[in-house]
Amino acid sequence: MYNLLFFITLIAVGYLAGTFAERYHYRSIHLREKMFINLPAVTMKTVDYPDDKIKSAELVYGSAVISIDYFKRFTASLRNIFGGTVKSYESLIDRARREALLRMKEMAGDSRMIVNVRIETSTIGRNANKKGVGCLEAIAYGTALTLA
Amino acid sequence: MIITNIETVPGKNIVEHFGLVSGSTIRAKHVGRDIMAGLKNLVGGELKGYTQLLQESRQQALDRMVDQARQLGANAIVNVRFSTSSVAQGAAELYVYGTAVRIE
Amino acid sequence: MKYTPRLPKSNVNVTPTSMLREFFVLTLSLLAIVIVIYILLGFAVDLIVPRISTDLETKMSELFIRSVDAEDIDSEWRGYVQSLVEDLQKRCTKLPYPFKVHVREASSVNALAFPGGHIIVFTGLLGKITSENELAFAFAHEMGHYANRDHLRGVGRAFVFITISTFLFGTDSNISQMLAHALNITELSFSRKQETRADAFALDILNCAYGNVAGATDFLKRLPKEQDPGTIGHYFASHPENLKRISDLNKIIRDKGFKPAGKKPLPKIVQQ
Numbered sequence: 002m003y004n005l006l007f008f009i010t011l012i013a014v015g016y017l018a019g020t021f022a023e024r025y026h027y028r029s030i031h032l033r034e035k036m037f038i039n040l041p042a043v044t045m046k047t048v049d050y051p052d053d054k055i056k057s058a059e060l061v062y063g064s065a066v067i068s069i070d071y072f073k074r075f076t077a078s079l080r081n082i083f084g085g086t087v088k089s090y091e092s093l094i095d096r097a098r099r100e101a102l103l104r105m106k107e108m109a110g111d112s113r114m115i116v117n118v119r120i121e122t123s124t125i126g127r128n129a130n131k132k133g134v135g136c137l138e139a140i141a142y143g144t145a146l147t148l149a
Numbered sequence: 150m151i152i153t154n155i156e157t158v159p160g161k162n163i164v165e166h167f168g169l170v171s172g173s174t175i176r177a178k179h180v181g182r183d184i185m186a187g188l189k190n191l192v193g194g195e196l197k198g199y200t201q202l203l204q205e206s207r208q209q210a211l212d213r214m215v216d217q218a219r220q221l222g223a224n225a226i227v228n229v230r231f232s233t234s235s236v237a238q239g240a241a242e243l244y245v246y247g248t249a250v251r252i253e
Numbered sequence: 254m255k256y257t258p259r260l261p262k263s264n265v266n267v268t269p270t271s272m273l274r275e276f277f278v279l280t281l282s283l284l285a286i287v288i289v290i291y292i293l294l295g296f297a298v299d300l301i302v303p304r305i306s307t308d309l310e311t312k313m314s315e316l317f318i319r320s321v322d323a324e325d326i327d328s329e330w331r332g333y334v335q336s337l338v339e340d341l342q343k344r345c346t347k348l349p350y351p352f353k354v355h356v357r358e359a360s361s362v363n364a365l366a367f368p369g370g371h372i373i374v375f376t377g378l379l380g381k382i383t384s385e386n387e388l389a390f391a392f393a394h395e396m397g398h399y400a401n402r403d404h405l406r407g408v409g410r411a412f413v414f415i416t417i418s419t420f421l422f423g424t425d426s427n428i429s430q431m432l433a434h435a436l437n438i439t440e441l442s443f444s445r446k447q448e449t450r451a452d453a454f455a456l457d458i459l460n461c462a463y464g465n466v467a468g469a470t471d472f473l474k475r476l477p478k479e480q481d482p483g484t485i486g487h488y489f490a491s492h493p494e495n496l497k498r499i500s501d502l503n504k505i506i507r508d509k510g511f512k513p514a515g516k517k518p519l520p521k522i523v524q525q
Contacts, residue, residue, distance in 0.1 A: 016273070038258040041168040043248040044228040047156050049254050076272060077177075079279035081239045084179025084202075086209075088268045088275055090236055091175060094244075095266045102169070114256070118169060120246055122234045137236060165255045173266050213265040220261040250254075 011071050019070030023092060030099050037106045042115040042143055050113075056149040061115060062142035063104025066125065067097040069136075094122065097139035109145035118143035150215045151225040151252065158225050161252040167221040171246035172214030176206040177239055203241065207231065210243045223249035302405045307349045310405065314369025330379055331356050333520060337385070338372065338392050345461035348399055354392075366395045366404040385517045386459065386468030393458040397451030406447075449501060456505055465512035470499045 048055075069077070073089035080087045098120060109115055120141045151158050178186075182198045189196055218226050229247035236242045263269075334354045342352055350370030359375040366372055372395050382388045398404050459466045506513060 020272075034260060038260065041166065041256045041258070043166060043168060044230065044246065045156050045166075045248050046228075072276070073272065076276045076279060077237055077240065079276075079283060081177045081237075082180050082283065083279065084177050084182065086268065087175040087177050087237070087240050088270060089272055090240065090242075091173070091267045094173060094175065094236065094242060095264065098171070098173075119230070120171070120244070121232060122236070122242065122244065124234070124236055163254050165257050167257055167259055170261075171266070216265045217261050220263065220265075221259045222257070 012075060013072075015071030015073070015075075019072055022070075023096070026096055026100075030096065030103065033103050034099070037103065040106050040109060040112065040115065042102060042106065042118045042141075044118055046117045048114065048116060048146065050146070050148065054148055055146055057147045059112075059145050059147075060142065061105050061108040061112075061145040062140060063101045063106070063108060064138060064140040065097050065100035065104065066136060066138045067093055067100070069093050093137060094139070097137050098122070098141070101139040101141040105141045105143065111147065112145035113148045115143040115145045150218065150223075152211070152215070152229055152247070153225070153227050154229045154247075156228055158227060158250075158252050161225070163225075163227070163250045164253050165251045167218070167223050167249040167251075169246060170214050170217045170221065170223070170226060170249040171244065172210040172212065172217065173242060173244040174206050174209045174213065175236055175240055175242045176202060177237075178202055183239065203233070203243065206241070206243045207245070210245045214245050214247065218249040221249050223251055225250050225252045298406050302402050305405060311351065311369040314367065314371060328356060328376075330376075334374065334379075334388070334392070337389060338396075341389060341393060341396065341458055341462055345458045346396060346400070348396060350399055352396075364391055364395055366398040368404055370399065381472070382519065383471070384468050385519055386463060386466075387472045388519070389462060390455050390459055390469045390472065393455035394451050396458065397454030398447065400454055401447060401450055403447040403451065448498075452498065452502060453505055456502065456509070456511065460509075460511050463515065463517065465515040466506055467512075467514050467516045469506070469513075470502050473499050473502075 069090065073093070076089040077087050080089070101120070102118075105115065105118075118141060120139065122137060122139045125136050125138050151161075157163060178199065182202070185198060186196050214226065214229075226247040226249055229245060232244045234242050234244070331354070334356065338352050338354050342348055342350075352370045352372060355371060355373045356379070357373055357375050360377045361375045362377045362381060364372060364374040364378055372392065374391075378391065379388075382391075456466055456469060459469055505511075
């Protein structure tokens with residue numbers, strides 16, 4: 002019985018803390034996305050600036066590791082039985098990726114544009130712990146172009 | 150919506166771009182499919198259930214990306230890339246991203 | 254190619270449903286499935302259990318009982334309870350089990366019936382006994398479980414569930430844990446009927462062995478109110494509330510006209 006109570010507490014704490022952290026993070030993401038709205042990141046390799054106008058080109062990257070709360074992890078493992086869209090992981094990955102992109106843009110400083118952007122995700126720490134800790138890294142990288 | 154994975158849309162001019170757009174979806178297979186796949190692993194061959202599941206998911210990811218591009222006012226997405234990763238045991242994430250552009 | 258800065262109006266990559274709703278829908282469907290399997294297993298167990306021969310049961314239990322043997326303590330109790338159980342079996346039952354009593358050091362006031370005729374009794378229970386009749390009643394009660402083969406029903410169901418959950422979820426322990434909790438609760442209410450039947454069986458044996466049923470309710474009356482829920486056995490947690498049990502016992506005693514007096518003291522060796 003105590004175990005059950007303990008479990009319910011974990012779920013409740015996970016839900017409350019997780020929701021709070023997520024809301025806070027999204028607010029920060031929205032704010033910074035507005036800040037960097039004039040620095041486009043594109044997947045294209047070619048630009049239509051003449052070569053002599055480009056002052057420098059430099060690799061920029063950003064990454065973020067985000068973990069999932071107990072509540073969402075539990076919901077996801079339930080989802081594993083029935084199949085279908087794992088909704089509880091969606092916001093986790095979305096946040097990780099947008100955070101990585103924002104950090105890349107922060108690194109780009111006063112560049113005009115970031116080209117040939119690539120985004121990758123990987124789970125980390127899963128092999129160390131067979132229980133499948135919901136820990137995820139997103140990395141974004143590209144070439145920042147600064148105009149003369 | 151025109152989607153390509155080259156730099157341009159041949160025969161059209163890119164007049165403006167809106168930056169990165171992306172779509173993602175995470176799908177878990179249900180237990181029944183797992184068991185069938187386990188049996189299939191004995192003899193090898195295509196896991197039709199999984200192929201179909203991943204196809205559906207990839208389509209959903211594409212739809213989401215297109216949806217986002219539409220919200221920005223684009224009518225084409227160029228230089229699209231797919232990536233697949235497993236986020237949790239038994240769940241796969243399908244991710245697709247590209248550059249939203251307007252062509253004429 | 255100019256750049257038009259715009260932000261999307263909505264987040265397409267996150268499904269706009271409440272996580273709480275997802276959680277409850279999933280949990281409830283899982284519970285529904287578990288309950289259906291549980292009921293089906295009940296039928297299956299009723300079909301299978303009578304067909305398992307005592308011989309097969311004994312052989313299967315050998316595998317895991319070895320680890321139990323190692324934990325047995327050596328005390329004066331051991332020989333005494335073993336001969337008591339054998340005596341009861343020979344004189345008053347036709348149970349085909351090779352009963353073996355294991356005495357284990359634990360404060361839990363409990364006795365358990367394991368497959369293959371292995372009865373485990375904790376020193377916590379032995380310490381609270383004041384007469385031989387009381388002890389005989391406790392063992393006769395466990396024999397009642399063997400007679401009805403309750404021990405196989407409980408073990409069989411738990412075994413199937415553990416197998417299924419490890420097969421499906423493997424290393425993911427969250428779900429298995431939740432299942433275990435759900436199982437424990439239902440197991441409690443399920444075994445009440447079996448306990449009452451075992452009690453009735455025990456009264457018959459007691460009357461046969463001693464010519465009276467003295468001491469049958471003594472032990473229950475003396476039990477402290479704050480029973481710890483125990484670890485594996487739930488000897489008393491899962492037994493009907495003590496008062497109800499006592500009144501049930503008294504009713505049977507009256508109906509069958511058993512004599513309620515004539516206690517036999519414990520032998521000197523085990524009195525400390």
